[in-house]
Amino acid sequence: MNQSNTTSSVALVDDHTLFRKGIVELVNGFDNFEIIYEAEHGRQLQEIIDQGDVPEIILLDISMPIMDGFATAAWLRERYPDIKILILSMNDDEQTVIRMLKLGAKGYILKDADPIQLEEALNQLQKTGFYHTELISQALVNNIYNEAELQNQKKNFSDRELEFMKHASSELTYREIADKMCLSPRTIDGYRENLFEKLNVKSRVGLVLYAIKHKLVKVE
Known part of the structure; x- marks a missing residue:
């Protein structure tokens, strides 16, 4: 249990009324x-x-109508960077976790977590400003690994080749490229x-699929 005498103000942002009511009762029961x-x-x-009602901590869902968690976190990072964001979501996709951390989230737990974990997360946010779970750690490790793999992939190509692959993945004709x-x-x-030969592909489609698979280009 948290032994501090300081009460931290918390806001809850979620589009499910019953879930909100349960979390409110739960959190207000914590010290x-x-x-x-x-x-x-x-x-x-x-x-x-x-x-003017600025909380110290925000419990933030991701999937919401009108303005979702991604947009909300980005806005908070820009306007209120001192607010600590704890994500409460059913989404355990690693890319989503990484994206939310990059947007300023200080912790990420799943909605089916034990109430004890939520209390621990709030205590850690209050004491240290961060709450790292196994989910976050694994996502970060995999992200670092993927970034290293991407850099290794890029070493196989010149800057001009990478630029060509980017344009080839668009609707531009070769003349427009x-x-x-x-x-x-x-x-x-x-x-x-040269790229067809290097990648052992026979068409522009094959080239584009290779580039996307190995994250050499981003499809907008």
Whole structure:
């Protein structure tokens, strides 16, 4: 249990009413934490905070209508960076975890976690400003591994080849790619044929699939 005499103000942002009511009762039963208000989505949270009700901690869902957790976290990072964000979500996808951490979340727990874990998370946020779980640790390790793999992949290609792959993954024709890269169509043909041979593919589709699979390009 938290032995501090300081009560931390908490806001809860989630679009499910029954879940909110349960969390409010739970958190208000913990030592030194009080939920001062609830919001159904990020837009409603904005309106409340901008009136001056700034909590120390925000329990934030991700999947919400009108303004989801990603947009809300980005807004909070820009306007209220001192607020500690703890994500409460059913989504355990590693890319989602990493994205939320990059947006400023200080902790991430799943909605089916034991209440004890939620209390521990709040205590750690209050004491240290962070709450690291096995889920976060594994996501970070895998992200670092993937980044290293990506860098190793990129070493196999020149900057011009990577630029060509990026344009080839769009709807541009080869002539338009040549214009974009300020090169002649013949030079572009050379890039294309060299990459086909290097990657052992026979078509632009094969080239694009390789680039996407190995995260050499991002599909918007």
